[in-house]
Amino acid sequence: MQNKPCLLLFLVLILSCFIAQILGNKQSQALARLYKSKLKEGAGIDTSQFEAILHANGAKIHPQEGLKEKDRIDSLPGQPHVNFSQYGGYVTVDKEAGRALFYYFVEAEKAKDSSRLLLWLNGGPGCSSLGYGAMLELGPFRIHSDGKTLYRNRFSWNYAANVLFLESPAGVGFSYSNKTSDYGTSGDSRTAADNYVFLLNWLERFPEYKDREFYISGESYAGHYVPQLAHTILYHNQRANKTIINLKGILIGNAVINDETDSRGMYDYLASHALISDQTANKINKYCDFSPNATKQPKECSDAADAASKDIYYIDIYNIYASSCLSSNLTAKPKKASIFEFDPCSEYYAYGYLNRPDVQQALHANVTKLTHDWEPCSDVITNWGDSPSTVLPLIKEFLANDVRVWIFSGDIDGRVPVTSTKYSIEKLNLPVKTEWHAWFLGGEVGGYTQVHEGELTFATVREAGHQVPSYQPARGLSLIKHFLDDTPLPDTTRYT
Amino acid sequence: MQNKPCLLLFLVLILSCFIAQILGNKQSQALARLYKSKLKEGAGIDTSQFEAILHANGAKIHPQEGLKEKDRIDSLPGQPHVNFSQYGGYVTVDKEAGRALFYYFVEAEKAKDSSRLLLWLNGGPGCSSLGYGAMLELGPFRIHSDGKTLYRNRFSWNYAANVLFLESPAGVGFSYSNKTSDYGTSGDSRTAADNYVFLLNWLERFPEYKDREFYISGESYAGHYVPQLAHTILYHNQRANKTIINLKGILIGNAVINDETDSRGMYDYLASHALISDQTANKINKYCDFSPNATKQPKECSDAADAASKDIYYIDIYNIYASSCLSSNLTAKPKKASIFEFDPCSEYYAYGYLNRPDVQQALHANVTKLTHDWEPCSDVITNWGDSPSTVLPLIKEFLANDVRVWIFSGDIDGRVPVTSTKYSIEKLNLPVKTEWHAWFLGGEVGGYTQVHEGELTFATVREAGHQVPSYQPARGLSLIKHFLDDTPLPDTTRYT
Numbered sequence: 002m003q004n005k006p007c008l009l010l011f012l013v014l015i016l017s018c019f020i021a022q023i024l025g026n027k028q029s030q031a032l033a034r035l036y037k038s039k040l041k042e043g044a045g046i047d048t049s050q051f052e053a054i055l056h057a058n059g060a061k062i063h064p065q066e067g068l069k070e071k072d073r074i075d076s077l078p079g080q081p082h083v084n085f086s087q088y089g090g091y092v093t094v095d096k097e098a099g100r101a102l103f104y105y106f107v108e109a110e111k112a113k114d115s116s117r118l119l120l121w122l123n124g125g126p127g128c129s130s131l132g133y134g135a136m137l138e139l140g141p142f143r144i145h146s147d148g149k150t151l152y153r154n155r156f157s158w159n160y161a162a163n164v165l166f167l168e169s170p171a172g173v174g175f176s177y178s179n180k181t182s183d184y185g186t187s188g189d190s191r192t193a194a195d196n197y198v199f200l201l202n203w204l205e206r207f208p209e210y211k212d213r214e215f216y217i218s219g220e221s222y223a224g225h226y227v228p229q230l231a232h233t234i235l236y237h238n239q240r241a242n243k244t245i246i247n248l249k250g251i252l253i254g255n256a257v258i259n260d261e262t263d264s265r266g267m268y269d270y271l272a273s274h275a276l277i278s279d280q281t282a283n284k285i286n287k288y289c290d291f292s293p294n295a296t297k298q299p300k301e302c303s304d305a306a307d308a309a310s311k312d313i314y315y316i317d318i319y320n321i322y323a324s325s326c327l328s329s330n331l332t333a334k335p336k337k338a339s340i341f342e343f344d345p346c347s348e349y350y351a352y353g354y355l356n357r358p359d360v361q362q363a364l365h366a367n368v369t370k371l372t373h374d375w376e377p378c379s380d381v382i383t384n385w386g387d388s389p390s391t392v393l394p395l396i397k398e399f400l401a402n403d404v405r406v407w408i409f410s411g412d413i414d415g416r417v418p419v420t421s422t423k424y425s426i427e428k429l430n431l432p433v434k435t436e437w438h439a440w441f442l443g444g445e446v447g448g449y450t451q452v453h454e455g456e457l458t459f460a461t462v463r464e465a466g467h468q469v470p471s472y473q474p475a476r477g478l479s480l481i482k483h484f485l486d487d488t489p490l491p492d493t494t495r496y497t
Numbered sequence: 498m499q500n501k502p503c504l505l506l507f508l509v510l511i512l513s514c515f516i517a518q519i520l521g522n523k524q525s526q527a528l529a530r531l532y533k534s535k536l537k538e539g540a541g542i543d544t545s546q547f548e549a550i551l552h553a554n555g556a557k558i559h560p561q562e563g564l565k566e567k568d569r570i571d572s573l574p575g576q577p578h579v580n581f582s583q584y585g586g587y588v589t590v591d592k593e594a595g596r597a598l599f600y601y602f603v604e605a606e607k608a609k610d611s612s613r614l615l616l617w618l619n620g621g622p623g624c625s626s627l628g629y630g631a632m633l634e635l636g637p638f639r640i641h642s643d644g645k646t647l648y649r650n651r652f653s654w655n656y657a658a659n660v661l662f663l664e665s666p667a668g669v670g671f672s673y674s675n676k677t678s679d680y681g682t683s684g685d686s687r688t689a690a691d692n693y694v695f696l697l698n699w700l701e702r703f704p705e706y707k708d709r710e711f712y713i714s715g716e717s718y719a720g721h722y723v724p725q726l727a728h729t730i731l732y733h734n735q736r737a738n739k740t741i742i743n744l745k746g747i748l749i750g751n752a753v754i755n756d757e758t759d760s761r762g763m764y765d766y767l768a769s770h771a772l773i774s775d776q777t778a779n780k781i782n783k784y785c786d787f788s789p790n791a792t793k794q795p796k797e798c799s800d801a802a803d804a805a806s807k808d809i810y811y812i813d814i815y816n817i818y819a820s821s822c823l824s825s826n827l828t829a830k831p832k833k834a835s836i837f838e839f840d841p842c843s844e845y846y847a848y849g850y851l852n853r854p855d856v857q858q859a860l861h862a863n864v865t866k867l868t869h870d871w872e873p874c875s876d877v878i879t880n881w882g883d884s885p886s887t888v889l890p891l892i893k894e895f896l897a898n899d900v901r902v903w904i905f906s907g908d909i910d911g912r913v914p915v916t917s918t919k920y921s922i923e924k925l926n927l928p929v930k931t932e933w934h935a936w937f938l939g940g941e942v943g944g945y946t947q948v949h950e951g952e953l954t955f956a957t958v959r960e961a962g963h964q965v966p967s968y969q970p971a972r973g974l975s976l977i978k979h980f981l982d983d984t985p986l987p988d989t990t991r992y993t
Contacts, residue, residue: 273769275908275915275945275957278933279923315935315990316942322818322909322960325941412771413818419771427775437774439811445821446812449771461771464818494811 047188047387048260048293050394051229053236054194061198063093065206071365072106072206078359079150080142085110085159087141089364092206094171094198099179102199103366105131105166106207107141107159117214117249117485119162120200122169122230124222124257126187126388127379129174130166132351134219139470139477140166145335146346148353152338156474161482163210165203169196169226172382174355174375175366181381188386193229197237200230200246214249216405216485221417221467224256225388228395235402250405252484255417255467258408259391259425264291266421268309274321276415277312281305293390317345318415320466343471348377393428400431400455407458407484411465411472412448419461426459440490447476450490460490543684543883544756544789546890547725549732550690557694559589561702567861568602568702574855575646576638581606581655583637585860588702590667590694595675598695599862601627601662602703603637603655613710613745613981615658616696618665618726620718620753622683622884623875625670626662628847630715635966635973636662641831642842644849648834652970657978659706661699665692665722668878670851670871671862677877684882689725693733696726696742710745712981717913717963720752721884724891731898746901748980751913751963754904755887755921760787762917764805770817772911773808777801789886813841814911816962839967844873889924896927896951903954903980907961907968908944915957922955936986943972946986956986 072090085108091101109116121139123130136144139158142151158164168174170192172184204211219227234248257263268289272282284305289298317323326346331353338344354360355375361367366375373381399406408426410419431453439446440460448461462469462476470477483490568586581604587597605612617635619626632640635654638647654660664670666688668680700707715723730744753759764785768778780801785794813819822842827849834840850856851871857863862871869877895902904922906915927949935942936956944957958965958972966973979986 269769273765273916275906275919278945278947279919280929280933312933312935312945315937316959327940410771420769423771423775433776437776437808439808441811444823449774449808451774463812 048390049387051189051193051225051232051389051392053233054190054197061094062201062205063096065202068206074363074365077142077151077363078357079145079354081151081153083141083153085113085141088207089366091175091365091368092199092202094195094202095178097180098183099177100171100183100195101177102171102195103131103168103175104199104203105135105140105364107135107157107164107166109163110157110160113163114209117162117216118165118210119158119216119218119481119485120165120167120230121158122167122196122217122219122223122226124220124224124226125173125378126170126192126222126225126385127173127382128221129168129375129377129379130219131168131174132348132355132375132377133468135166136351136354137347137471138468139164139474139481143338143340144347144350144354145338146332146344146350147335148331148350149357150335151354154340154474156340156470156478158470158478158481160478161485162216163213167196167199169199170382171195173379175361175364175371177369177371179369184379184381185384186386187382187384189225189229189388190386192226193233196226196230197233200234204246212244212247215247216250216252217248218252218254218481218484220254220256220469222257224253224258224417225392227251227253227256228258228392228399231399231404232395235398235404248404250407250484250487251399252407252409252481254409254462254469255411255414256408256422257417258396258422259393259428261291261293261390262424262428263417263421264289266424267415267418270415270418270420271309271313273420274415276316276321277309281308281312285309313415316415317466319468320411320472321413321415322464323466340474347471351377393425396429396457400457403456405456405484405487407460407480409448409460409462409469409480411467411469412461413464413472414467416467422459426453426457429453429457431455431457435489438492440492441494442476442479442491444494447473447479447490452489458484458490544886545883547685547689547721547728547883547885547888549729550686550693557590558697558701559592561698564702570859570861573638573647573859574853575641575850577647577649579637579649581609581637584703585862587671587861587864588695588698590691590698591674593676594679595673596667596679596691597673598667598691599627599664599671600695600699601631601636601860603631603653603660603662605659606653606656609659610705613658613712614661614706615654615977615981616661616663616711616713616715616726617654618663618692618713618715618719618722620716620720620722621669621874622666622685622688622718622721622881623669623878624717625664625871625873625875626715627664627670628844628851628871628873629964631662632847632850633843633967634964635660635970635977639834639836640843640846640850641834642828642840642846643831644827644846645853646831647850650836650970652836652966652974654966654974654977656974657981658712659709663692663695665695666878667691669875671857671860671867673865673867675865680875680877681880682882683878683880685721685725685884686882688722689729692722692726693729696730700742708740708743711743712746712748713744714748714750714977714980716750716752716965718753720749720754720913721888723747723749723752724754724888724895727895727900728891731894731900744900746903746980746983747895748903748905748977750905750958750965751907751910752904752918753913754892754918755889755924757787757789757886758920758924759913759917760785762920763911763914766911766914766916767805767809769916770911772812772817773805777804777808781805809911812911813962815964816907816968817909817911819962836970843967847873889921892925892953896953899952901952901980901983903956903976905944905956905958905965905976907963907965908957909960909968910963912963918955922949922953925949925953927951927953931985934988936988937990938972938975938987940990943969943975943986948985954980954986 074087088106141157171178288301435452450460465473570583637653667674784797931948946956961969
């Protein structure tokens with residue numbers, strides 16, 4: 002593997018810094034900080050192709066007897082009554098280093114014994130699947146503005162599967178390493194290896210899920226995590242010549258998958274959505290080289306990227322039409338909450354809730370008393386060592402190996418927008434099997450979809466930002482149901 | 498003037514027909530029907546440049562004594578109390594034909610004596626400024642779902658000016674001609690001439706407004722009406738060598754202004770917003786010739802346009818993220834209404850309200866007992882004779898004559914989208930005076946703006962559909978205030 006400076010990240014850096022300052026959106030802040038630290042070292046990142054880690058093998062499975070019941074969550078503070086079980090706890094992935102990953106597991110509302118197992122991963126890198134995925138997006142509860150009570154999400158994905166949320170890698174959320182130098186040596190490869198070891202051990206702890214159909218989903222930088230974990234699973238299944246983990250499919254949304262098209266698509270999106278000027282867009286097209294081989298961008302490119310950053314400084318680039326969060330304070334009395342209207346201050350409620358000692362105790366989290374708060378995105382991960390410029394070869398591998406692939410896109414996300422994803426999929430050069438058409442939910446257009454040969458489904462989610470299940474919970478649930486059932490998204494207005 | 502077939506309209510036709518069927522949106526239905534009838538006759542439309550009509554001169558002014566007080570509206574049925582005066586009535590524009598235009602006039606909330614006079618025109622062609630502009634967009638009231646009671650619009654444009662709504666041309670709303678053959682011979686030129694004669698007579702009826710600063714605003718096909726009326730005013734002022742009407746500026750939104758860029762921009766918008774497939778968009782770019790000289794489109798073009806129409810069939814192209822109106826029925830008990838959330842069924846409430854005899858009596862409307870219902874867009878206008886392919890030369894004329902020009906665009910309209918307007922303005926080749934930047938209202942980004950030399954201001958309105966004041970009433974009011982005050986849109990987040 003070779004180290005190659007990727008100056009494209011300079012643009013990402015500029016962009017992310019601006020956003021972070023104004024919005025306090027931890028997801029972008031984390032990205033900005035990581036890239037910044039990488040640039041400071043001047044080392045660039047390892048952009049060579051991802052390879053599954055050899056040492057992540059069965060030898061790392063530890064005995065898990067009795068741990069499942071110890072992880073059972075009686076009830077989360079402030080939650081309404083539910084009829085399904087929840088679990089929370091740690092799985093050690095490196096005994097020597099004392100590296101342990103925190104998970105939150107929600108069994109299916111119905112037929113948990115026959116339902117599939119679905120892993121959800123948030124991106125960042127460095128952002129929490131507990132804080133975002135579970136508590137703000139697709140989990141069974143959302144957090145009230147008081148930061149201490151919960152309300153039901155009628156569109157929780159545990160209506161479709163048993164859902165496992167994993168805070169990964171160590172340093173994210175409640176996940177930790179006793180060898181703190183680990184935080185400075187994070188990267189895609191070790192994340193995939195740790196996630197794989199986590200899974201092997203978690204399945205040992207929950208053996209009834211061992212042979213269950215297994216699916217991996219995620220958004221944003223999980224566009225790296227999900228395919229890399231899937232690749233690692235396939236690799237070890239093939240190496241062992243047996244099904245160690247019964248992987249059936251992956252689903253990724255607003256996903257970082259191919260740097261060149263991701264960047265070009267982002268600027269095209271900002272221009273066509275009238276957020277940056279045509280002059281700036283023209284300069285970016287003319288002067289910026291987004292190819293993975295580009296080593297230096299001319300000043301004209303960085304000036305134009307700078308102008309673009311200024312233009313989007315005051316909007317939430319993760320949902321270009323969102324209102325701003327005007328106060329980060331919790332409210333003594335919970336504000337009236339609606340699943341359909343996402344509160345732009347929700348991240349602050351999650352921060353408040355997950356840092357409460359009673360909540361941590363109920364979750365079986367923070368057992369080692371971390372020296373830092375739980376954060377939506379990690380403040381302690383200080384470096385990111387490897388990040389290939391593309392995961393498209395992995396996607397091709399899945400299609401060749403009958404692993405179902407669905408790629409979705411909330412169409413009002415400006416960060417990893419629908420144009421980026423369309424350009425990336427085009428790169429795969431797959432013939433179209435089912436032509437572009439609207440898909441429906443409740444008589445309305447839920448988005449558009451196109452199916453490619455080799456069974457790659459692309460689907461947009463209408464009027465959804467970066468966190469699709471936050472902004473369009475009903476459409477998000479419909480999407481995951483059809484993905485898991487392997488049925489096409491409905492092409493008629495009739496209720497299905 | 499020469500007649501030139503404009504086959505570009507074929508695309509518009511296909512598109513409009515599809516939309517009309519599903520949405521029952523009268524605005525698009527009207528456009529579709531008009532273009533359809535034109536095509537049937539096989540005559541095309543007169544696309545030569547607009548010229549002001551010579552015969553529209555002072556000789557057509559009729560005595561108006563006492564008519565103002567007769568037009569005073571005591572109170573509209575179901576309205577809340579207000580402190581400003583309203584007027585409604587007819588102005589005859591052609592005595593011989595018995596052609597009379599209906600107006601609704603709302604005096605300013607404050608300082609009516611010093612406030613400016615603002616005319617608002619809806620487009621279509623054939624749509625009502627009373628039904629859309631006054632009752633669904635920028636008027637002082639909106640209509641409840643019972644179709645009989647009204648509630649206040651806190652962002653009514655009469656907080657900024659005395660606002661005059663005109664149903665134009667004859668055949669639209671309550672405006673009529675006793676010579677019904679007039680309905681078959683409508684067109685841009687006669688519309689401008691009639692509107693000019695209307696104004697001369699209306700100012701005779703309301704002489705206190707004669708020397709008042711006068712502004713014309715409108716949306717959609719009023720992108721034709723507004724500049725053509727302004728041009729006619731300028732022409733007659735210059736011809737008479739005196740200020741007959743004190744025209745100071747025009748403001749048009751999501752406006753039809755240049756067929757070539759309007760069409761190209763629309764398909765680019767649909768593609769970049771992931772509503773049509775890239776394959777379809779590529780075919781349109783390759784095979785369709787949107788230039789005014791194109792006489793025939795190849796089959797590949799119409800096939801691609803057809804595919805595009807199918808893709809957008811089930812969404813409201815006038816607000817690509819809007820919910821559908823699921824029931825056209827009025828409700829006995831009014832639904833809870835909010836100025837901030839536009840009800841997609843509002844058009845049906847307007848239809849119900851404006852067809853009530855008590856409402857018509859209060860408005861002094863329908864005095865001749867029309868044989869047809871009041872409709873949001875005309876069913877009786879059967880032909881549209883002339884429609885130049887561009888009004889850009891008129892815009893240039895205004896800039897050269899110190900007539901202020903503001904062009905705005907709600908950025909989630911797919912019909913005359915922001916890309917179209919950007920392309921059209923580019924055609925003017927004006928140097929940039931104030932660079933593209935966000936503008937603010939209430940600490941949030943209200944949209945983006947760029948000012949060109951010669952004092953042409955372009956402004957987007959964030960998250961607004963085709964009818965900007967319906968979807969973003971606060972941003973719309975801010976826009977009109979700054980336009981009238983001739984002050985730049987605020988470039989800081991501070992409250993201004």
